[in-house]
Amino acid sequence: MPEGTDARLQAICMLSTHGYFDPVPQLGRTDTGGQVVYVLQLAKALATHKIKVDIYTRWFDRAKKQIETVPHSPGVRVIRIPAGPWKFIPKEEIYGILPELAENMVKFIRKNKLYYDIFHGHYVDAGIVTLDVARASDKPAFFTAHSLGAWKRQQMGGDPEAMEKKYNFEHRISEELRIFRSVKAQTVTTQVQEKKLEELYGFSSDNVEVIPPGVDVHTFRPLEPGERPAETDLPARYVFTLSRIDSNKGHDLLLYAFDMVTKQVPDVHLVIGGGSPKPQETELEVRASMEKILEEKGMSDRVHIMGYVPDELVVPYYRHSELFALPSIFEPFGMTALEAMACGRPIVASKFGGIRNVINSEKNGLLVDPQKAQEFARAMIRLLKDRKLSDSLGEAGRKTIQEQFSWEAIAEKHVAFYREFMRVKENG
Numbered sequence: 001m002p003e004g005t006d007a008r009l010q011a012i013c014m015l016s017t018h019g020y021f022d023p024v025p026q027l028g029r030t031d032t033g034g035q036v037v038y039v040l041q042l043a044k045a046l047a048t049h050k051i052k053v054d055i056y057t058r059w060f061d062r063a064k065k066q067i068e069t070v071p072h073s074p075g076v077r078v079i080r081i082p083a084g085p086w087k088f089i090p091k092e093e094i095y096g097i098l099p100e101l102a103e104n105m106v107k108f109i110r111k112n113k114l115y116y117d118i119f120h121g122h123y124v125d126a127g128i129v130t131l132d133v134a135r136a137s138d139k140p141a142f143f144t145a146h147s148l149g150a151w152k153r154q155q156m157g158g159d160p161e162a163m164e165k166k167y168n169f170e171h172r173i174s175e176e177l178r179i180f181r182s183v184k185a186q187t188v189t190t191q192v193q194e195k196k197l198e199e200l201y202g203f204s205s206d207n208v209e210v211i212p213p214g215v216d217v218h219t220f221r222p223l224e225p226g227e228r229p230a231e232t233d234l235p236a237r238y239v240f241t242l243s244r245i246d247s248n249k250g251h252d253l254l255l256y257a258f259d260m261v262t263k264q265v266p267d268v269h270l271v272i273g274g275g276s277p278k279p280q281e282t283e284l285e286v287r288a289s290m291e292k293i294l295e296e297k298g299m300s301d302r303v304h305i306m307g308y309v310p311d312e313l314v315v316p317y318y319r320h321s322e323l324f325a326l327p328s329i330f331e332p333f334g335m336t337a338l339e340a341m342a343c344g345r346p347i348v349a350s351k352f353g354g355i356r357n358v359i360n361s362e363k364n365g366l367l368v369d370p371q372k373a374q375e376f377a378r379a380m381i382r383l384l385k386d387r388k389l390s391d392s393l394g395e396a397g398r399k400t401i402q403e404q405f406s407w408e409a410i411a412e413k414h415v416a417f418y419r420e421f422m423r424v425k426e427n428g
Helices: 034-047 095-111 123-137 149-156 160-167 169-182 191-201 251-264 281-297 311-320 335-342 373-385 387-404 407-422
Strands: 011-015 052-059 067-070 073-082 118-122 141-144 185-188 208-210 238-242 269-273 303-307 323-326 347-350 366-368
Touching (some): 034 067, 034 073, 034 407, 118 123, 149 191, 160 169, 185 407, 281 303, 323 335, 335 387, 366 373, 373 387
Parallel strands (some): 011 052, 185 208, 269 303
C-alpha cells in the first residue's frame, strides 16, 4: 500500500447519477462530458492505493449491464440502479426520481452486503442521493459540486423566466445549499468556486478544500522522439476547440473572433469538435445558430464542425493543432484545455472560468475576455504568427500539467482529504 494511505479507507462509494455513465465514456452525449472523465479517472487513481471504488449511476437503458468493471482497473466498478422510467432524463429534470434512486440504491447495497467507508457525490443530483444513502449506511458523506447553479445563472444571463424554466435554477440552488450544510466535507475544483460559495450562497466553512481536476498524462502527452504521428483528415493548420455543443460554451464568440483571425492568417482553419452522436433539440439549436454565423461571415470553407470526436482521434486532434481555444463564458474548470496543455499545445482561454487558476497569462498560456472579439482574435493571431512564443507557452503549459495535475497527484490529495475529515489517524 502506498505510503500515507489509511488502511481503514478500503472502499469508497462514488455517485454520478445523470448523463450516460459508462466504464469507457461516450463523451459528447447529452449531460456527458468532463465530469464523467473526472469521476472515472479519480476512481482509477484511488484504486492504485488499494482502495476499491464503486461508481453508482442511474440505470435507464435495459441493454446495459447492471454491473461493469472499468477496463484495466479491476478495483473500480460502475453500478447502475434503476429509478423512474426506462429512458434518459436530462439533469435539469431528474429531481423527481432521486428519492426512488436513493431507496433502490440502499436496497441494492444491503442485498449484496456491500460495505463502504465513505460516500462521495458528484454534482447536485448525486449529492441529494448521497445524503440519503450515507445516512442510511451511517457513514460520512462527501461532495463535489463541479458546477454551481447560482454561478451558472449569473454568468449565463438571459431572460430570467425562460432560464428558470429551462434550467430549474431555484430548486437546484436550494438543494446545493442543503448539501453544503449537510456533508462531512466537500471539494471545489478552483479557488474561484470557493469564493462563489460565500458570495452567491452565503456559505463558508473550514470543511471546504480546493482540489483541482487531474489529467491522464500517460494518454495526453506530446509525441515521443521517433514516435509516428497518427493520420487525420484535418487541415494542415487549424485552431482547435472541443466541448459539448451547448449555449454556455461560447462557440458563437469563438466564431466572431475567428472571422477576424482569417483576415490576418489566411491559411488557418477552425476545427470545432464535440457533441453527441445523437444530438438532442438543444444541441441542434446551438449548431444551427453556429451554421448561421458561418453563412453570414462566409466562413463555411474555413470552419469545420466535426461533431462527436471518437476517443482514438482526440489526442491526434490536440497534437496536430496550432493552438487550443476555450471560449466559454461559464466553465467551472475546462478539462479539455488541460488535456491540450498536457499535449504541449498553447492555450487561449476565457478568463472567466476556473482555468484562470491554472494559466498564468503570458507564462503558460493566454487569458482573454471572449466577449471582446478583437481581444480574443488578437491572442490567437499572436500565437499563429509567433512560433517561438507558441512553443514556449506550449512547453510551459505541459510542465504545469505534469507537475501539478496528473491524476496520481490528485488522488494523493483526495486520500489526505478523506483521512482528515474522517478524523482517522494513520495506523502504526
